[in-house]
Amino acid sequence: MNYKDLVEYMVKSLVDHPDMVQIKEIEGEKSTILELKVTKEDIGKVIGKHGRIARAIRTIINASATKSGKRVVLEILD
């Protein structure tokens, strides 16, 4: 399962500067960490009011991760 690809597609469709989207995937034994970096102006577009967008993105990741039994964590860096 390529979580990086999934997150990249969703985030790039939400922001104003898709070319500035960076995602680093850190693969662990039991969990995968995705570190997301966007421009300052775009950070609100991936977090949303009260973190609503970030929560929705995490929900989608978790749904696609249920099969593998692995934990996938999305971290938004600033």
Next chain:
Amino acid sequence: MKVFEIEGKTVDDATRKAMAELNITDIEKTRVEVIDQGKSGIFGFGVSRPAKIRVYYSDTTADVGDTTKEILLTILKKMGIEGSVKDLKEGENKVYIEMESPRSGLVIGKKGKTLEALQFLVNLMVNHRTKSDKKIILDIEQYRAKREKALRKLSRDIAMKVSKTGRPWTLEPMNPFERRLIHLTLQNDARVTTKSEGQGIYRKVKISPKQ
């Protein structure tokens, strides 16, 4: 709806130019208003005046449904979930999509959580890309109709319980649409009153006996 004005030798000429300029193939989808019929100089004499038309058109009607479908199917594919679009209806302000998947349970999630997240994100993505503000509603295997029925039954059952025991009952947190449904179901129930309590995503409906 947008407005576009253009001049041409004749009304037909101006119309052709407008269609080319706006990339519109079907003239039926627009409304053309003639501002000036124009006047051609006879044999090159006299004063000629160009024809002028005004075209009213919508730049979003055509592709919002298609864009939605494309984005939705791409997300499902990247999620590793097989799925397809069974039905797509596009109206003036809404796009309704019904999906089909052998893993529909996964697409819906606990209490519809995943479907809600998917719908929320697809709305943002489509509106961001097409600059339209149509509301997109996603459904899968009549989940929404089934959930509505279940919520109506639940609210009636709880109302019965509250009126019997005389004690208020608070339901689990629900989204605005679901809370509204509970209020509507019980608004004419003489035994109980309903009220939403709490903040943000934790807002719950409380059903109390009528004093």
